[in-house]
Amino acid sequence: MTAPAISRRVEQVMGMPISLALRGRHADDAVGEAAWQEALAELRWVDEVFSTWRSDSQVSRLGRGEVALDDCDPAVAEVLRLGDDARLSSDGAFDVWRPDAHGVRRLDPSGVVKGWAVDRAVAPLLALAETDVCLSAGGDMVCHVADPAGLPWSIGIENPLDPARLVARVPVHRGAVATSGSAHRGAHVVDARSGLAQDALASVTVVGAHLTSVDIDATTALALGVDGPAWLRSRLRTAVVVWADGRAETVA
Amino acid sequence: MKRIVLWVLSTLSTVVVLFGYHTSTSSVMATSSEGTISGSLTGQTTSGSGTGAATSGTAPPAVGASGASGGSSSVASGTVTGDVAQTRWGPVQVQLEVSGSTITNVTILRYPDSNGRDIQIANYSLPQLIQETLDAQGDSISMVSGATYTSQGYLESLQSALDQAGL
Numbered sequence: 001m002t003a004p005a006i007s008r009r010v011e012q013v014m015g016m017p018i019s020l021a022l023r024g025r026h027a028d029d030a031v032g033e034a035a036w037q038e039a040l041a042e043l044r045w046v047d048e049v050f051s052t053w054r055s056d057s058q059v060s061r062l063g064r065g066e067v068a069l070d071d072c073d074p075a076v077a078e079v080l081r082l083g084d085d086a087r088l089s090s091d092g093a094f095d096v097w098r099p100d101a102h103g104v105r106r107l108d109p110s111g112v113v114k115g116w117a118v119d120r121a122v123a124p125l126l127a128l129a130e131t132d133v134c135l136s137a138g139g140d141m142v143c144h145v146a147d148p149a150g151l152p153w154s155i156g157i158e159n160p161l162d163p164a165r166l167v168a169r170v171p172v173h174r175g176a177v178a179t180s181g182s183a184h185r186g187a188h189v190v191d192a193r194s195g196l197a198q199d200a201l202a203s204v205t206v207v208g209a210h211l212t213s214v215d216i217d218a219t220t221a222l223a224l225g226v227d228g229p230a231w232l233r234s235r236l237r238t239a240v241v242v243w244a245d246g247r248a249e250t251v252a
Numbered sequence: 253m254k255r256i257v258l259w260v261l262s263t264l265s266t267v268v269v270l271f272g273y274h275t276s277t278s279s280v281m282a283t284s285s286e287g288t289i290s291g292s293l294t295g296q297t298t299s300g301s302g303t304g305a306a307t308s309g310t311a312p313p314a315v316g317a318s319g320a321s322g323g324s325s326s327v328a329s330g331t332v333t334g335d336v337a338q339t340r341w342g343p344v345q346v347q348l349e350v351s352g353s354t355i356t357n358v359t360i361l362r363y364p365d366s367n368g369r370d371i372q373i374a375n376y377s378l379p380q381l382i383q384e385t386l387d388a389q390g391d392s393i394s395m396v397s398g399a400t401y402t403s404q405g406y407l408e409s410l411q412s413a414l415d416q417a418g419l
Contacts, residue, residue, distance in 0.1 A: 006394065021394055139398040148375065157379065158398030169393065170379040181399030205397055207376050240379045250379050 004132075004151070007032070011040055014047045014114070016138030021153070024146060025130040032131065035124040039135065042121040049073055050113045063107035083112045086216045090231070094220040115178060115215025118142055140178040142211050148173060160203035160242050167248040168205070168240045176211035180204050180218040181242070200225040205240040206232065 007027040009020045018040065026032035049072075051057045058072045069077055083096035096109040114137055122142045125133045133144045134153045143153040152171035159165040160181040170177065181203025204221040208214040217237060221228035232239045232251045239251040329351045 019395065134395050136395050136397075139396065141395055141397060143376075143395075152377070153394045154392050156393035156396045158396055160399060163398060166382055166384055166393070166396070168379040168381050171377045173375040175376040177397045179397045179399055203399055205379070207379065238376070238378065240381070248381050250381060252378055 009036055013040060013043045014051070014117070014137065015053065018043060018138075019136040020125070021134040021136075022125075022128075023132040024128075026128040027131060032128060035128055038124040039121040043117055043137070046075075046113065046117040046120070049075065050079065050109060050117075052108050052110060059107060059109060079109050079112050079116060082116060082212065082216070083109055086112065086220060089235075090220040090224065093223045094216065111219045112212070112216060114138070115140060115176070115211040115213070119176075119211045140176075140211060140215050142176050143172040143174065145173045157205050157240050158203075159246075161246050167242055168250070170207055170240075172207065175207060175209055176214045177205065177207050178211060178215035178218045179206075180215075180222040199244055201228055202242045202244050202246070204228060204232075204242075207238045 004023045005027070007022045009022075011018050020036055020039070022028075022032055026035070047057075048054070049057060050059045052060060052063070054060060058067065058076055061067045062069065062072055062076065069080070080096065083094075086094040087096075094111065096112060097105045097107055100106045118135060118137045118140065119142065122133065122135045122144075125131075125135060126144050130146050132146055132150065132153070133142070134155075135142050139158070141155070143155070145152060150173070152173045155170050155172055155177050156166040157168040157170065157177075157179065159167045181201075201222050204218045206214040206218040206221070208217075214237075217232065217235065218239075221232050221237075221239070221241070224231050229239075229241050229249070229251050232241075237251060240248060241251060242248045
């Protein structure tokens, strides 16, 4: 079977590469390009509002207590609600308020924002007729194949211990794939209850309907460490877990 | 007949929920319904190995068929709408078109939408474990999922190779 040509674009937004793959009718034309620019504009707006790296973002100012939640864009409250849901379902392992190195609790909704932002930003791309879309923000992605009987996107799951290799592949017609791990940033996922990084799992990849929730669940399972795979099963998740020693297993 | 319709309705709820959130493990339920369902559910069946754990935990609350109560011994031909069933993922409601003892069509009126936004049926297969380099996979990999890339990490990553190759 000859795969249709894929048109690719990459931009840096939110401190990470945003990669787009398109196939089909609008893959290379002005309509597709306009939808891509619209998606990027949305992501840049999210970065302005939510970035914890920008001291003047609404979230940074909210975290310092300089503004109230009511003064922020309504999207901030929406994201904090998602974070609150995740805190409850993870028994506190996932929390947008986390102790920093000095034990001071800091507001960092980054674990919620990325998936949520891509779910929003992909909308103009999904509206492209007869066009297959795969939009990835730093390794977390939304996939869409216009024709349900068409060729699926084939997503490779990186080996966290050796990024030149893959541990799994998953064909996706419509859905989202998110991976949390320590491969590129050091141990940056911590259990919010202790402020400590877990070290049992090297990475967790979750596949599901919406990136917002699979991204949160991947991060939560990683933070839960040895309890992560059982927690994913309890949520009926489809996932790939890589243990610290390199063993990979599927959860389904 | 009423009992059969009720059973089908509750089974459909389960199938719908599974299609929405756990497509790859729904083959057992989908297959068991094939004999009685024609029409709109065809084409949604998927391959993949079913696991008992995933399907057994999803039994929905009872779904009633409106207009089918009382002592009637059979359901007349026409349209039967199920009550809204609340599942852990949200409301599910289905409608059947019945001709005598045959269900001729199934319509999904409502099904869960976790984000309150787009209604979209997720469709993906189970991940397959492999131990290979990207080269060994050739151009069959469209995108790579990995831990959050910083710009520096990205340069070393598989995704950059894909982008550069224009595959």
